[in-house]
Amino acid sequence: MQTSEQAAQLHRLGTSLAGRYVVEREVGRGGMATVYVAHDVRHGRRVALKVLDPELGAVLGPERFLSEIRVTAALQHPNLLPLFDSGDAGGLLYYVMPYVDGETLRAKLVREKQLPVREAVEIAAAVANALDYAHRHGVVHRDLKPENILLHEGQPLVADFGIALAVRNAGGNRLTQTGLSLGTPQYMSPEQAAGDRAIDGRTDIYSLAAVLYEMLVGDPPHIGSTAQAVIAKVLTERVQSMRALRDSVPEHVDAAVIRALAKLPADRWSTAQEFAEALTHARAPSDTAPGVALGGALARSASYRSNRLRAVTAVSAGLTCVLAAVVLWQAKSLRTRREDPTVRFSVDSLQLPSVSRGIAFSPDGRVVAYIAITGPGRSIVVRALDSQRSRVLLANGGFGQIFFSADSKSIGFVSGSIVQRIAVAGGTAVEVARLKSPVYGGAWTPAGEIVLGTSTGLIAVPASGGAPRRLTSPDSAHGETSQRWPLLLPDGKTIVYESAGRGGTDDARIGIASLSTGTSARTSTAGVCPVGYVGDQLVFATKNGVLMTGHVDLGHQRITQDPTPVLDSLGVDGDGGIPAAMSGDGSLAYQEGLPLKQVVAVDARGLAQPILAAPRAYANPQYSPDGRRIAVSIRTPAGTDIWIYDLAASTLTRLTADGTSNTAPEWTRDGKRVLWISNRGGSRAVWWQSADGSGTAQLLLKLVDREVTAAAFTSDGTRIVYSATDPANPDFGSDLWWRNSRVSCAASSPCDTTAHAVSATRFFEGQARPSPDGHWIAYTSMEPGDPQIFVRSFPDVQSRYQISTRRAMAPVWSPDSKTLYYIAADSEVRDLVAAKLRPSPDFNVLSRATVYHGAVDMSPSTSSYDVSPDGAHLLVVQRAGTERIVIVHNWAAELRSKLRETGQ
DSSP states (O other), X not given: OOOHHHHHHHHHHHHHTTTTEEEEEEEEEOSSEEEEEEEETTTTEEEEEEEEOHHHHHHHOHHHHHHHHHHHHTOOOTTBOOOOEEEEETTEEEEEEEOOSSEEHHHHHHHXXXXXXXXXXXXXXXXXXXXXXXXXXXXXXXXXXXXXXXXEXXXXXXXXXXXXXXXXXXXXXXXXXXXOOSSOGGGOOHHHHTTOSOOOTHHHHHHHHHHHHHHHHSSOSOOOXXXXXXXXXXXXXXXXXXXGTOTTSOHHHHHHHHHXXXXXXXXXXXXXXXXXXXXXXXXXXXXXXXXXXXXXXXXXXXXXXXXXXXXXXXXXXXXXXXXXXXXHHHHHHHHHHTOOOOEEEEEEEEOOOOOTTOEEXXXXXXXXXXXXXXXXXXXXXXXXXXXXXXXXXEEEEOOOOEEEOTTSSEEEEEETTEEEEEETTOOOOEEEEEOSSOOOOEEEOTTSEEEEEETTEEEEEETTOOOOEEOOOOOGGGTEEEEEEEEEOTTSSEEEEEEEETTEEEEEEEEEEETTTOOEEEEEEEOEEEEEEETTEEEEEOTTSOEEEEEEETTTTEEOSOOEEEEOOBOOOTTSOOOEEEOTTSOEEEEBSOOOEEEEEEOTTOOEXXXXXXXXXXXXXXXXXXXXXXXXXXXXXXXXXXXXXXXXXXXXXXXXXXXXXXXXEEEOTTSSEEEEEEOTTSSOEEEEEEXXXXXXXXXXXXXXXXXXXXXEEOTTSSEEEEEEEOTTOGGGOEEEEEEEOGGGSOTTSOOOOXXXXXXXXXXXXXXXXXXXXXXXXXXXXOTTSSOEEEEEETTTOOOXXXXXXXXXXXXXXXXXXXXXXXXXXXSSSEEEEEEEEEOSSSOEEEEEEEEEEEOBOOOSSSOSEEEOTTSSOEEEEEEOSOEEEEEEETHHHHHHHHHHHTTO
């Protein structure tokens, strides 16, 4: 039952945090803080709001504590629970972390008492990697215990990192006034129990070892009837071997824990990473070491393959042919008996941006790299498979595709048309080339060249830098418009790639090119994004995210058998790229499923209210003119379609049925019809249909030599403004045009549909939005270098004004045409900015203000949000969860088994 004091604190919080957080309920109390579940109104998410004990907060003081806690906010690691926010709410000091829908390790131990050896070791190793990351950034936890380890989707997340340190630094000697002891006796290191202020990361290693001890044995290393009794044992008693209490604990795990629990810090492991490796890398017979973790198994597997190959080579060189044959037969037999198993595991709780080929596997099979959102921007993250630790290699950039060098020592990455490289071990990124056209994937050859896919063909550039040279050109006579996503085959001389036609991914085929002769051929096999090569089988994807295999005849540059599906449920990005990659030895990494998003309505206070209940892959929501319905595109593995959501009835109805890409919906001004961009018919054009689904879809605008990427009617419906691009000519860019609408022409008179340029330059111009009053067109342009928002007078288009002052995209007008909204796109955490305009007598931007802060979704062709007809709400798409990367060690064995079952 809630006490009056608790009720008063809850009311105090609710009043002080109104407009920012809605405090729902108390969920727990600890020695330092009370934990509440709250709703983050600005970002539309549930959070854990932790409020320090009022007496403790009074001793610390807000300025010093909030200054100290900023250190924690800089930590970004997959196994660390991040800090979202902190502040002073009417004298109550608080900090905010994600709300994890799972349980604490303490709750699991209460229920199960002891954990399986393998599970306990994997949890401890993951936590150790998180500790190592934090220690290298100068932060010590000081209060690690089962209550601070959360379990989410099988992965541990360490909470409250650095909070105890912030309290200690902020409070100093004044902490004695509160009687508070930082740390929990059962998990407290001897030096911490003795009150030593000179504490480093080795105290966390001790605490983690104590936690692992309890996971395996059922109790911490030292127990007692009082805290003083426990502390006395921590300082004086030797820890009992876990094997004396549970004989299934492997000897190397027991030895690693005993060393981590040494009384003197100097006798423990020097780093948490060393502790993790000691837990997972020991060589022990499989029948006596059930706790050996996956990382050690993979490391031994790689070592075994390497040693076996060297042994066979040496024996073959020194013995007779007969003896060599016997040795090779024995090696083959041994390989059959000891073939590595296929093992799956995942990297969970990631924010993965929608980028093409954002996953790469090193050729030697030892490292997976991927692009994730770890802060204000995208980061390249690497994870060695013999470790559970992920490492940020390069942070906060606009990174797109990534690929490994042939020797697995470097990673190439692409940002737009700029290609760079960086060593896997770390260092400074080096620019390789700047191309005139966008890049779609890369393949790094053993000869030191990088083959790049572009819409003008395959280009080769020296990895050390230098002039690019053309390898191949699209075969326009056979409908080929671009050559993308190159993959180098094991012979080092053959490239397979995605050969796209005018229908984009609908008309994509697998292409094969020779590096030595420069010849290329477009096969008859439909497919996108080559992923890997096993034996004589090419692994590639379909446009819907299904992995296929087919036998490749390199001599005749063709695939000679019907492709066989082998894996589904892969994600597909907006460019048709598949976030999947294979290593040279047949392991696979891929992003599972589609990123889930949520549509929310944001009011003037910043309160976000979900509109469409079920998270899906939403994009481009648009209010109807009367505000009663929403048109939105929804992507599924089968394609993207336009749906209509009725706000009053809460019903969602599909509008489109043909084509695999139906995007960018726009309402007509009377609200009776919806127009959109569709790839039905082979190229992108404008179609429209009655919003109630009656009748059939009709072609509204199709260009002969270009494709339409977005379109909208002017307010009076007499003109249509559209952006167009030529996929076969990247120098054409994307330009803006307008023409009279055929529907506005009298049936009895000729209709002038001549195209008039709004802005047609060699730079990208798109996302055009006519103003409601009909006098202006807002759009995005790359002419300044970075994308910026401009406004042109209409229909004369003579006057032009720049609105934004930082990277910006996706303009949307307010109903009265006096405010122009846009996304400040200089980071993954994007702001919605409102620019107040004064059109006359002289056009001027009166003010700019951020009206919504969060990871607002962005679309390259049109706006990804909208303003309600009454101007009271913003309709925003934002992420509804995290994604998962699945890693399949030795997937080749599973693939071979499937092919045998199908007779391939």
